[in-house]
Amino acid sequence: MQPQQPQQEQRETPVKIVVVPFDPDTSATQLRRLGRHEVPERWHRVDRSVHAPHIVAVPGDDGADWAAAALVTARPHTAYLKIVDAVGDVSAAVQAVVAHARGRGLAQVKWEGWTASPEVAAANGFTPLRPPLTPAGNAEGPEAGYVRWLRDGLVTEPPYYGQTTHFTCGAVTALLAQTHAGVLPHDALDRQAELTLWRDATNFPACEPVGLGVAVRRAWPSSPVTVHLDVDGPVLLDHYPDNEQEWRALLQRTSRTGAGHIGVPIDSRRLSLTSIRSAIDRHEHVLLLVSLAGMQGFDVPHWVLCHGAVPGAIVVEDPWASAATGDTWVDAHLLPVPDSSLDTMSAISADGFRGAVAIGRPQQRDA
The missing domain is CATH 3.40.630.30 (Gcn5-related N-acetyltransferase (GNAT))
Incomplete structure:
Protein backbone atom coordinates (compact mmCIF):
# COMPACT_ATOMS: atom_id res chain seq x y z
CA MET A 1 0.00 0.00 0.00
CA LEU A 150 -11.29 8.72 6.01
CA ARG A 151 -8.47 10.91 7.33
CA ASP A 152 -5.24 12.09 5.75
CA GLY A 153 -1.94 10.88 7.12
CA LEU A 154 1.25 9.03 6.33
CA VAL A 155 0.56 5.30 6.62
CA THR A 156 2.48 2.67 4.69
CA GLU A 157 1.38 -0.93 4.98
CA PRO A 158 3.66 -3.45 6.67
CA PRO A 159 2.97 -7.13 6.15
CA TYR A 160 0.61 -8.74 8.63
CA TYR A 161 1.77 -11.75 10.64
CA GLY A 162 -0.25 -13.17 13.50
CA GLN A 163 1.61 -14.67 16.44
CA THR A 164 1.39 -18.47 16.45
CA THR A 165 1.64 -18.84 20.24
CA HIS A 166 0.11 -17.01 23.20
CA PHE A 167 3.46 -15.53 24.22
CA THR A 168 5.42 -14.44 21.11
CA CYS A 169 3.79 -11.03 20.55
CA GLY A 170 6.99 -9.14 21.44
CA ALA A 171 9.09 -11.09 18.97
CA VAL A 172 6.49 -10.73 16.21
CA THR A 173 6.18 -6.96 16.60
CA ALA A 174 9.98 -6.62 16.37
CA LEU A 175 10.07 -8.77 13.23
CA LEU A 176 7.22 -6.73 11.70
CA ALA A 177 9.09 -3.50 12.45
CA GLN A 178 12.25 -4.72 10.76
CA THR A 179 10.32 -6.06 7.77
CA HIS A 180 8.50 -2.73 7.41
CA ALA A 181 11.86 -0.93 7.62
CA GLY A 182 13.31 -3.09 4.84
CA VAL A 183 15.86 -4.70 7.13
CA LEU A 184 14.24 -8.15 6.99
CA PRO A 185 12.87 -9.61 3.73
CA HIS A 186 9.21 -10.61 3.76
CA ASP A 187 9.98 -14.26 3.09
CA ALA A 188 12.10 -14.37 6.27
CA LEU A 189 9.11 -13.54 8.46
CA ASP A 190 8.04 -17.02 9.50
CA ARG A 191 7.54 -19.22 12.54
CA GLN A 192 11.22 -20.10 12.84
CA ALA A 193 12.12 -16.40 12.99
CA GLU A 194 9.27 -15.79 15.47
CA LEU A 195 10.38 -18.51 17.90
CA THR A 196 14.10 -17.82 17.48
CA LEU A 197 13.79 -14.14 18.43
CA TRP A 198 11.37 -14.97 21.26
CA ARG A 199 13.83 -17.50 22.72
CA ASP A 200 16.51 -14.78 22.92
CA ALA A 201 14.13 -12.18 24.37
CA THR A 202 11.86 -14.13 26.71
CA ASN A 203 11.50 -13.76 30.45
CA PHE A 204 9.53 -17.05 30.36
CA PRO A 205 7.12 -16.88 28.77
CA ALA A 206 6.61 -13.12 28.27
CA CYS A 207 9.06 -10.60 26.81
CA GLU A 208 9.76 -7.66 29.11
CA PRO A 209 11.02 -4.36 27.61
CA VAL A 210 14.74 -4.59 28.41
CA GLY A 211 15.12 -8.21 27.34
CA LEU A 212 13.25 -7.50 24.11
CA GLY A 213 15.38 -4.45 23.34
CA VAL A 214 18.60 -6.37 23.94
CA ALA A 215 17.43 -9.23 21.71
CA VAL A 216 16.54 -6.82 18.89
CA ARG A 217 19.96 -5.16 19.06
CA ARG A 218 21.71 -8.52 19.03
CA ALA A 219 19.68 -9.67 16.03
CA TRP A 220 20.26 -6.44 14.06
CA PRO A 221 23.43 -4.68 15.32
CA SER A 222 23.04 -1.79 12.85
CA SER A 223 19.59 -0.80 14.15
CA PRO A 224 19.68 1.75 16.99
CA VAL A 225 17.54 0.59 19.92
CA THR A 226 16.30 2.50 22.96
CA VAL A 227 14.31 0.93 25.78
CA HIS A 228 11.75 3.19 27.47
CA LEU A 229 10.80 2.00 30.93
CA ASP A 230 9.70 4.41 33.65
CA VAL A 231 10.14 2.01 36.57
CA ASP A 232 13.37 0.82 38.15
CA GLY A 233 13.07 -2.89 38.80
CA PRO A 234 11.47 -6.07 37.46
CA VAL A 235 8.11 -5.85 35.69
CA LEU A 236 5.27 -8.17 34.65
CA LEU A 237 5.86 -10.49 37.62
CA ASP A 238 3.04 -9.61 40.06
CA HIS A 239 0.86 -12.60 39.12
CA TYR A 240 3.60 -15.14 39.92
CA PRO A 241 4.23 -16.63 43.42
CA ASP A 242 7.35 -15.36 45.20
CA ASN A 243 9.54 -18.31 44.23
CA GLU A 244 8.63 -17.81 40.54
CA GLN A 245 9.26 -14.07 40.72
CA GLU A 246 12.78 -14.46 42.11
CA TRP A 247 14.46 -16.16 39.17
CA ARG A 248 12.59 -14.10 36.59
CA ALA A 249 13.73 -10.93 38.38
CA LEU A 250 17.29 -12.25 38.17
CA LEU A 251 16.90 -12.69 34.40
CA GLN A 252 15.65 -9.11 34.09
CA ARG A 253 18.66 -7.81 35.99
CA THR A 254 20.85 -9.83 33.63
CA SER A 255 19.11 -8.17 30.68
CA ARG A 256 19.89 -4.74 32.12
CA THR A 257 23.54 -5.72 32.42
CA GLY A 258 23.48 -6.95 28.83
CA ALA A 259 21.94 -3.66 27.69
CA GLY A 260 24.88 -1.79 29.18
CA HIS A 261 27.39 -4.10 27.52
CA ILE A 262 26.01 -3.72 23.98
CA GLY A 263 25.01 -0.06 24.17
CA VAL A 264 21.22 -0.18 24.51
CA PRO A 265 20.17 2.88 26.53
CA ILE A 266 17.31 2.57 29.03
CA ASP A 267 15.38 5.83 29.21
CA SER A 268 13.58 6.09 32.57
CA ARG A 269 11.41 9.03 31.50
CA ARG A 270 7.79 8.25 30.66
CA LEU A 271 7.39 7.90 26.89
CA SER A 272 4.71 10.31 25.67
CA LEU A 273 2.31 9.90 22.76
CA THR A 274 3.93 13.01 21.26
CA SER A 275 7.29 11.22 21.32
CA ILE A 276 5.76 8.17 19.64
CA ARG A 277 4.38 10.40 16.88
CA SER A 278 7.79 12.06 16.49
CA ALA A 279 9.45 8.65 16.12
CA ILE A 280 6.91 7.68 13.44
CA ASP A 281 7.59 10.97 11.61
CA ARG A 282 11.27 9.96 11.55
CA HIS A 283 10.29 6.59 9.99
CA GLU A 284 11.20 4.80 13.19
CA HIS A 285 9.17 2.08 14.90
CA VAL A 286 7.92 1.79 18.48
CA LEU A 287 7.08 -1.54 20.09
CA LEU A 288 4.60 -0.58 22.80
CA LEU A 289 3.43 -2.67 25.74
CA VAL A 290 -0.34 -2.36 26.24
CA SER A 291 -3.13 -4.05 28.16
CA LEU A 292 -5.80 -5.85 26.14
CA ALA A 293 -8.51 -4.94 28.66
CA GLY A 294 -9.86 -2.08 26.56
CA MET A 295 -9.86 -3.75 23.14
CA GLN A 296 -10.51 -7.40 24.05
CA GLY A 297 -11.97 -7.37 27.55
CA PHE A 298 -9.17 -9.16 29.41
CA ASP A 299 -6.27 -7.49 31.20
CA VAL A 300 -3.23 -9.19 29.67
CA PRO A 301 0.03 -7.35 28.84
CA HIS A 302 0.63 -7.42 25.09
CA TRP A 303 3.03 -5.94 22.53
CA VAL A 304 1.83 -3.94 19.51
CA LEU A 305 3.80 -2.11 16.81
CA CYS A 306 3.25 1.65 16.36
CA HIS A 307 4.18 2.51 12.77
CA GLY A 308 1.81 5.12 11.32
CA ALA A 309 -0.23 8.14 12.29
CA VAL A 310 -3.33 10.02 11.18
CA PRO A 311 -4.90 13.03 12.88
CA GLY A 312 -6.02 11.93 16.33
CA ALA A 313 -4.91 8.28 16.09
CA ILE A 314 -1.79 6.11 16.02
CA VAL A 315 -1.84 3.20 13.57
CA VAL A 316 -0.64 -0.09 15.06
CA GLU A 317 -0.12 -3.70 14.08
CA ASP A 318 -1.55 -6.12 16.62
CA PRO A 319 -0.27 -9.69 16.14
CA TRP A 320 -3.22 -11.11 18.11
CA ALA A 321 -6.82 -11.58 16.96
CA SER A 322 -9.58 -13.22 19.01
CA ALA A 323 -11.47 -15.51 16.62
CA ALA A 324 -13.99 -16.44 19.32
CA THR A 325 -15.43 -12.91 19.13
CA GLY A 326 -15.34 -12.55 15.34
CA ASP A 327 -12.09 -10.57 15.61
CA THR A 328 -9.80 -11.32 12.64
CA TRP A 329 -6.53 -10.21 11.08
CA VAL A 330 -8.54 -7.54 9.24
CA ASP A 331 -9.24 -5.88 12.61
CA ALA A 332 -5.67 -6.26 13.86
CA HIS A 333 -3.94 -4.97 10.71
CA LEU A 334 -3.53 -1.21 10.15
CA LEU A 335 -5.49 -0.61 13.34
CA PRO A 336 -6.05 3.09 14.23
CA VAL A 337 -6.20 3.75 17.97
CA PRO A 338 -7.03 7.25 19.30
CA ASP A 339 -4.15 8.86 21.16
CA SER A 340 -6.17 9.07 24.37
CA SER A 341 -7.10 5.37 24.18
CA LEU A 342 -3.52 4.32 23.50
CA ASP A 343 -2.35 6.46 26.40
CA THR A 344 -4.74 4.57 28.71
CA MET A 345 -3.97 1.12 27.27
CA SER A 346 -0.23 1.55 27.74
CA ALA A 347 -0.41 2.18 31.49
CA ILE A 348 0.46 -1.35 32.62
CA SER A 349 -0.44 -3.04 35.92
CA ALA A 350 -1.45 -1.34 39.17
CA ASP A 351 1.73 0.76 39.04
CA GLY A 352 0.74 2.20 35.67
CA PHE A 353 4.24 1.91 34.22
CA ARG A 354 4.91 2.31 30.50
CA GLY A 355 7.29 0.07 28.58
CA ALA A 356 8.41 0.43 24.98
CA VAL A 357 11.25 -0.40 22.61
CA ALA A 358 12.09 2.18 19.94
CA ILE A 359 13.91 0.91 16.85
CA GLY A 360 15.67 3.53 14.72
CA ARG A 361 16.52 3.44 11.06
CA PRO A 362 19.45 1.09 10.36
CA GLN A 363 22.84 2.76 10.04
CA GLN A 364 24.09 0.07 7.65
CA ARG A 365 22.87 -3.17 6.15
CA ASP A 366 23.04 -6.18 8.48
CA ALA A 367 24.26 -9.46 7.12
Whole structure:
Protein backbone atom coordinates (compact mmCIF):
# COMPACT_ATOMS: atom_id res chain seq x y z
CA MET A 1 0.00 0.00 0.00
CA GLN A 2 1.32 3.43 -0.95
CA PRO A 3 1.54 6.16 1.70
CA GLN A 4 -1.76 7.91 2.32
CA GLN A 5 -1.54 11.38 0.81
CA PRO A 6 -3.71 14.43 1.55
CA GLN A 7 -6.76 14.39 -0.69
CA GLN A 8 -9.94 16.30 -1.26
CA GLU A 9 -12.94 15.19 0.77
CA GLN A 10 -15.01 12.89 -1.44
CA ARG A 11 -18.54 14.12 -2.03
CA GLU A 12 -21.00 11.29 -1.66
CA THR A 13 -24.70 11.17 -2.34
CA PRO A 14 -26.55 11.54 0.99
CA VAL A 15 -28.20 8.29 2.00
CA LYS A 16 -30.81 7.47 4.60
CA ILE A 17 -29.40 5.20 7.28
CA VAL A 18 -30.98 2.88 9.80
CA VAL A 19 -28.67 1.76 12.63
CA VAL A 20 -29.90 -0.98 14.97
CA PRO A 21 -28.09 -3.27 17.45
CA PHE A 22 -27.34 -6.77 16.23
CA ASP A 23 -28.49 -9.78 18.22
CA PRO A 24 -29.66 -13.30 17.29
CA ASP A 25 -33.17 -12.01 16.61
CA THR A 26 -32.21 -8.78 14.86
CA SER A 27 -34.57 -8.13 11.97
CA ALA A 28 -34.28 -11.71 10.73
CA THR A 29 -37.16 -11.28 8.32
CA GLN A 30 -35.65 -8.12 6.84
CA LEU A 31 -32.32 -9.86 6.27
CA ARG A 32 -33.90 -12.93 4.68
CA ARG A 33 -35.60 -10.73 2.09
CA LEU A 34 -32.18 -9.44 0.99
CA GLY A 35 -30.96 -12.91 -0.06
CA ARG A 36 -27.51 -14.43 0.51
CA HIS A 37 -28.89 -16.62 3.30
CA GLU A 38 -25.44 -18.03 4.11
CA VAL A 39 -24.22 -14.56 5.06
CA PRO A 40 -26.51 -13.88 8.07
CA GLU A 41 -25.82 -17.46 9.12
CA ARG A 42 -22.10 -16.61 9.39
CA TRP A 43 -22.97 -13.51 11.43
CA HIS A 44 -24.43 -15.74 14.16
CA ARG A 45 -21.61 -18.29 14.37
CA VAL A 46 -19.66 -16.42 17.06
CA ASP A 47 -20.54 -14.12 19.94
CA ARG A 48 -19.55 -10.67 18.66
CA SER A 49 -21.03 -8.76 21.59
CA VAL A 50 -17.69 -7.44 22.87
CA HIS A 51 -17.24 -5.55 19.57
CA ALA A 52 -20.58 -3.70 19.62
CA PRO A 53 -22.12 -5.39 16.55
CA HIS A 54 -24.82 -3.43 14.77
CA ILE A 55 -26.69 -3.40 11.50
CA VAL A 56 -26.36 -0.40 9.21
CA ALA A 57 -29.25 -0.58 6.76
CA VAL A 58 -30.69 1.47 3.91
CA PRO A 59 -34.51 1.72 3.77
CA GLY A 60 -36.24 0.71 0.56
CA ASP A 61 -38.46 3.04 -1.44
CA ASP A 62 -41.53 1.96 0.54
CA GLY A 63 -39.80 2.84 3.81
CA ALA A 64 -40.75 -0.49 5.36
CA ASP A 65 -38.29 -3.04 4.02
CA TRP A 66 -34.54 -2.66 3.73
CA ALA A 67 -32.84 -2.27 0.36
CA ALA A 68 -29.42 -3.06 1.79
CA ALA A 69 -27.75 -3.93 5.09
CA ALA A 70 -24.30 -4.52 6.53
CA LEU A 71 -23.10 -6.11 9.74
CA VAL A 72 -20.64 -3.70 11.34
CA THR A 73 -18.32 -4.28 14.29
CA ALA A 74 -15.18 -2.71 15.78
CA ARG A 75 -12.85 -3.21 18.70
CA PRO A 76 -13.72 -0.87 21.57
CA HIS A 77 -11.57 2.26 22.03
CA THR A 78 -10.43 2.32 18.40
CA ALA A 79 -11.08 4.64 15.42
CA TYR A 80 -12.50 2.36 12.72
CA LEU A 81 -15.53 0.34 11.70
CA LYS A 82 -15.41 -3.08 10.05
CA ILE A 83 -17.95 -4.38 7.54
CA VAL A 84 -18.27 -8.12 8.05
CA ASP A 85 -20.59 -8.50 5.04
CA ALA A 86 -23.03 -6.41 3.04
CA VAL A 87 -26.24 -7.79 1.49
CA GLY A 88 -28.87 -6.43 -0.86
CA ASP A 89 -27.66 -3.35 -2.73
CA VAL A 90 -24.04 -3.76 -1.62
CA SER A 91 -22.82 -0.36 -2.79
CA ALA A 92 -25.67 1.38 -0.99
CA ALA A 93 -24.89 -0.55 2.20
CA VAL A 94 -21.20 0.31 2.03
CA GLN A 95 -21.95 3.98 1.31
CA ALA A 96 -24.18 3.99 4.38
CA VAL A 97 -21.41 2.52 6.57
CA VAL A 98 -18.89 5.08 5.31
CA ALA A 99 -21.34 7.89 6.08
CA HIS A 100 -21.98 6.36 9.50
CA ALA A 101 -18.21 6.25 10.19
CA ARG A 102 -17.72 9.83 9.03
CA GLY A 103 -20.54 10.93 11.30
CA ARG A 104 -18.69 9.37 14.24
CA GLY A 105 -15.42 11.06 13.25
CA LEU A 106 -13.60 7.77 12.65
CA ALA A 107 -10.38 7.36 10.70
CA GLN A 108 -11.11 4.26 8.68
CA VAL A 109 -13.55 1.65 7.41
CA LYS A 110 -12.44 -1.93 6.76
CA TRP A 111 -14.26 -4.65 4.86
CA GLU A 112 -13.76 -8.36 5.32
CA GLY A 113 -13.53 -10.18 2.03
CA TRP A 114 -15.90 -13.05 2.71
CA THR A 115 -18.19 -12.03 -0.15
CA ALA A 116 -16.67 -8.75 -1.40
CA SER A 117 -14.75 -9.00 -4.68
CA PRO A 118 -11.74 -6.77 -5.43
CA GLU A 119 -13.72 -5.08 -8.20
CA VAL A 120 -16.69 -4.20 -5.99
CA ALA A 121 -14.38 -3.06 -3.19
CA ALA A 122 -12.41 -0.82 -5.56
CA ALA A 123 -15.61 0.66 -7.00
CA ASN A 124 -16.54 1.70 -3.45
CA GLY A 125 -13.19 3.36 -2.74
CA PHE A 126 -11.49 0.51 -0.86
CA THR A 127 -7.89 -0.66 -1.28
CA PRO A 128 -6.88 -4.32 -0.91
CA LEU A 129 -4.94 -5.27 2.21
CA ARG A 130 -1.93 -7.51 1.82
CA PRO A 131 -2.85 -11.10 2.70
CA PRO A 132 -1.32 -12.19 6.03
CA LEU A 133 2.00 -14.04 6.10
CA THR A 134 0.87 -16.12 9.07
CA PRO A 135 1.42 -19.86 8.53
CA ALA A 136 -1.52 -21.80 7.12
CA GLY A 137 -3.89 -22.87 9.88
CA ASN A 138 -2.96 -19.95 12.16
CA ALA A 139 -4.57 -17.00 10.37
CA GLU A 140 -8.18 -16.48 11.42
CA GLY A 141 -10.62 -14.77 9.11
CA PRO A 142 -11.16 -14.24 5.40
CA GLU A 143 -8.46 -14.65 2.79
CA ALA A 144 -8.90 -11.03 1.68
CA GLY A 145 -9.64 -7.69 3.29
CA TYR A 146 -9.99 -4.06 2.21
CA VAL A 147 -9.52 -0.62 3.76
CA ARG A 148 -10.76 2.89 3.10
CA TRP A 149 -9.14 5.76 4.98
CA LEU A 150 -11.29 8.72 6.01
CA ARG A 151 -8.47 10.91 7.33
CA ASP A 152 -5.24 12.09 5.75
CA GLY A 153 -1.94 10.88 7.12
CA LEU A 154 1.25 9.03 6.33
CA VAL A 155 0.56 5.30 6.62
CA THR A 156 2.48 2.67 4.69
CA GLU A 157 1.38 -0.93 4.98
CA PRO A 158 3.66 -3.45 6.67
CA PRO A 159 2.97 -7.13 6.15
CA TYR A 160 0.61 -8.74 8.63
CA TYR A 161 1.77 -11.75 10.64
CA GLY A 162 -0.25 -13.17 13.50
CA GLN A 163 1.61 -14.67 16.44
CA THR A 164 1.39 -18.47 16.45
CA THR A 165 1.64 -18.84 20.24
CA HIS A 166 0.11 -17.01 23.20
CA PHE A 167 3.46 -15.53 24.22
CA THR A 168 5.42 -14.44 21.11
CA CYS A 169 3.79 -11.03 20.55
CA GLY A 170 6.99 -9.14 21.44
CA ALA A 171 9.09 -11.09 18.97
CA VAL A 172 6.49 -10.73 16.21
CA THR A 173 6.18 -6.96 16.60
CA ALA A 174 9.98 -6.62 16.37
CA LEU A 175 10.07 -8.77 13.23
CA LEU A 176 7.22 -6.73 11.70
CA ALA A 177 9.09 -3.50 12.45
CA GLN A 178 12.25 -4.72 10.76
CA THR A 179 10.32 -6.06 7.77
CA HIS A 180 8.50 -2.73 7.41
CA ALA A 181 11.86 -0.93 7.62
CA GLY A 182 13.31 -3.09 4.84
CA VAL A 183 15.86 -4.70 7.13
CA LEU A 184 14.24 -8.15 6.99
CA PRO A 185 12.87 -9.61 3.73
CA HIS A 186 9.21 -10.61 3.76
CA ASP A 187 9.98 -14.26 3.09
CA ALA A 188 12.10 -14.37 6.27
CA LEU A 189 9.11 -13.54 8.46
CA ASP A 190 8.04 -17.02 9.50
CA ARG A 191 7.54 -19.22 12.54
CA GLN A 192 11.22 -20.10 12.84
CA ALA A 193 12.12 -16.40 12.99
CA GLU A 194 9.27 -15.79 15.47
CA LEU A 195 10.38 -18.51 17.90
CA THR A 196 14.10 -17.82 17.48
CA LEU A 197 13.79 -14.14 18.43
CA TRP A 198 11.37 -14.97 21.26
CA ARG A 199 13.83 -17.50 22.72
CA ASP A 200 16.51 -14.78 22.92
CA ALA A 201 14.13 -12.18 24.37
CA THR A 202 11.86 -14.13 26.71
CA ASN A 203 11.50 -13.76 30.45
CA PHE A 204 9.53 -17.05 30.36
CA PRO A 205 7.12 -16.88 28.77
CA ALA A 206 6.61 -13.12 28.27
CA CYS A 207 9.06 -10.60 26.81
CA GLU A 208 9.76 -7.66 29.11
CA PRO A 209 11.02 -4.36 27.61
CA VAL A 210 14.74 -4.59 28.41
CA GLY A 211 15.12 -8.21 27.34
CA LEU A 212 13.25 -7.50 24.11
CA GLY A 213 15.38 -4.45 23.34
CA VAL A 214 18.60 -6.37 23.94
CA ALA A 215 17.43 -9.23 21.71
CA VAL A 216 16.54 -6.82 18.89
CA ARG A 217 19.96 -5.16 19.06
CA ARG A 218 21.71 -8.52 19.03
CA ALA A 219 19.68 -9.67 16.03
CA TRP A 220 20.26 -6.44 14.06
CA PRO A 221 23.43 -4.68 15.32
CA SER A 222 23.04 -1.79 12.85
CA SER A 223 19.59 -0.80 14.15
CA PRO A 224 19.68 1.75 16.99
CA VAL A 225 17.54 0.59 19.92
CA THR A 226 16.30 2.50 22.96
CA VAL A 227 14.31 0.93 25.78
CA HIS A 228 11.75 3.19 27.47
CA LEU A 229 10.80 2.00 30.93
CA ASP A 230 9.70 4.41 33.65
CA VAL A 231 10.14 2.01 36.57
CA ASP A 232 13.37 0.82 38.15
CA GLY A 233 13.07 -2.89 38.80
CA PRO A 234 11.47 -6.07 37.46
CA VAL A 235 8.11 -5.85 35.69
CA LEU A 236 5.27 -8.17 34.65
CA LEU A 237 5.86 -10.49 37.62
CA ASP A 238 3.04 -9.61 40.06
CA HIS A 239 0.86 -12.60 39.12
CA TYR A 240 3.60 -15.14 39.92
CA PRO A 241 4.23 -16.63 43.42
CA ASP A 242 7.35 -15.36 45.20
CA ASN A 243 9.54 -18.31 44.23
CA GLU A 244 8.63 -17.81 40.54
CA GLN A 245 9.26 -14.07 40.72
CA GLU A 246 12.78 -14.46 42.11
CA TRP A 247 14.46 -16.16 39.17
CA ARG A 248 12.59 -14.10 36.59
CA ALA A 249 13.73 -10.93 38.38
CA LEU A 250 17.29 -12.25 38.17
CA LEU A 251 16.90 -12.69 34.40
CA GLN A 252 15.65 -9.11 34.09
CA ARG A 253 18.66 -7.81 35.99
CA THR A 254 20.85 -9.83 33.63
CA SER A 255 19.11 -8.17 30.68
CA ARG A 256 19.89 -4.74 32.12
CA THR A 257 23.54 -5.72 32.42
CA GLY A 258 23.48 -6.95 28.83
CA ALA A 259 21.94 -3.66 27.69
CA GLY A 260 24.88 -1.79 29.18
CA HIS A 261 27.39 -4.10 27.52
CA ILE A 262 26.01 -3.72 23.98
CA GLY A 263 25.01 -0.06 24.17
CA VAL A 264 21.22 -0.18 24.51
CA PRO A 265 20.17 2.88 26.53
CA ILE A 266 17.31 2.57 29.03
CA ASP A 267 15.38 5.83 29.21
CA SER A 268 13.58 6.09 32.57
CA ARG A 269 11.41 9.03 31.50
CA ARG A 270 7.79 8.25 30.66
CA LEU A 271 7.39 7.90 26.89
CA SER A 272 4.71 10.31 25.67
CA LEU A 273 2.31 9.90 22.76
CA THR A 274 3.93 13.01 21.26
CA SER A 275 7.29 11.22 21.32
CA ILE A 276 5.76 8.17 19.64
CA ARG A 277 4.38 10.40 16.88
CA SER A 278 7.79 12.06 16.49
CA ALA A 279 9.45 8.65 16.12
CA ILE A 280 6.91 7.68 13.44
CA ASP A 281 7.59 10.97 11.61
CA ARG A 282 11.27 9.96 11.55
CA HIS A 283 10.29 6.59 9.99
CA GLU A 284 11.20 4.80 13.19
CA HIS A 285 9.17 2.08 14.90
CA VAL A 286 7.92 1.79 18.48
CA LEU A 287 7.08 -1.54 20.09
CA LEU A 288 4.60 -0.58 22.80
CA LEU A 289 3.43 -2.67 25.74
CA VAL A 290 -0.34 -2.36 26.24
CA SER A 291 -3.13 -4.05 28.16
CA LEU A 292 -5.80 -5.85 26.14
CA ALA A 293 -8.51 -4.94 28.66
CA GLY A 294 -9.86 -2.08 26.56
CA MET A 295 -9.86 -3.75 23.14
CA GLN A 296 -10.51 -7.40 24.05
CA GLY A 297 -11.97 -7.37 27.55
CA PHE A 298 -9.17 -9.16 29.41
CA ASP A 299 -6.27 -7.49 31.20
CA VAL A 300 -3.23 -9.19 29.67
CA PRO A 301 0.03 -7.35 28.84
CA HIS A 302 0.63 -7.42 25.09
CA TRP A 303 3.03 -5.94 22.53
CA VAL A 304 1.83 -3.94 19.51
CA LEU A 305 3.80 -2.11 16.81
CA CYS A 306 3.25 1.65 16.36
CA HIS A 307 4.18 2.51 12.77
CA GLY A 308 1.81 5.12 11.32
CA ALA A 309 -0.23 8.14 12.29
CA VAL A 310 -3.33 10.02 11.18
CA PRO A 311 -4.90 13.03 12.88
CA GLY A 312 -6.02 11.93 16.33
CA ALA A 313 -4.91 8.28 16.09
CA ILE A 314 -1.79 6.11 16.02
CA VAL A 315 -1.84 3.20 13.57
CA VAL A 316 -0.64 -0.09 15.06
CA GLU A 317 -0.12 -3.70 14.08
CA ASP A 318 -1.55 -6.12 16.62
CA PRO A 319 -0.27 -9.69 16.14
CA TRP A 320 -3.22 -11.11 18.11
CA ALA A 321 -6.82 -11.58 16.96
CA SER A 322 -9.58 -13.22 19.01
CA ALA A 323 -11.47 -15.51 16.62
CA ALA A 324 -13.99 -16.44 19.32
CA THR A 325 -15.43 -12.91 19.13
CA GLY A 326 -15.34 -12.55 15.34
CA ASP A 327 -12.09 -10.57 15.61
CA THR A 328 -9.80 -11.32 12.64
CA TRP A 329 -6.53 -10.21 11.08
CA VAL A 330 -8.54 -7.54 9.24
CA ASP A 331 -9.24 -5.88 12.61
CA ALA A 332 -5.67 -6.26 13.86
CA HIS A 333 -3.94 -4.97 10.71
CA LEU A 334 -3.53 -1.21 10.15
CA LEU A 335 -5.49 -0.61 13.34
CA PRO A 336 -6.05 3.09 14.23
CA VAL A 337 -6.20 3.75 17.97
CA PRO A 338 -7.03 7.25 19.30
CA ASP A 339 -4.15 8.86 21.16
CA SER A 340 -6.17 9.07 24.37
CA SER A 341 -7.10 5.37 24.18
CA LEU A 342 -3.52 4.32 23.50
CA ASP A 343 -2.35 6.46 26.40
CA THR A 344 -4.74 4.57 28.71
CA MET A 345 -3.97 1.12 27.27
CA SER A 346 -0.23 1.55 27.74
CA ALA A 347 -0.41 2.18 31.49
CA ILE A 348 0.46 -1.35 32.62
CA SER A 349 -0.44 -3.04 35.92
CA ALA A 350 -1.45 -1.34 39.17
CA ASP A 351 1.73 0.76 39.04
CA GLY A 352 0.74 2.20 35.67
CA PHE A 353 4.24 1.91 34.22
CA ARG A 354 4.91 2.31 30.50
CA GLY A 355 7.29 0.07 28.58
CA ALA A 356 8.41 0.43 24.98
CA VAL A 357 11.25 -0.40 22.61
CA ALA A 358 12.09 2.18 19.94
CA ILE A 359 13.91 0.91 16.85
CA GLY A 360 15.67 3.53 14.72
CA ARG A 361 16.52 3.44 11.06
CA PRO A 362 19.45 1.09 10.36
CA GLN A 363 22.84 2.76 10.04
CA GLN A 364 24.09 0.07 7.65
CA ARG A 365 22.87 -3.17 6.15
CA ASP A 366 23.04 -6.18 8.48
CA ALA A 367 24.26 -9.46 7.12
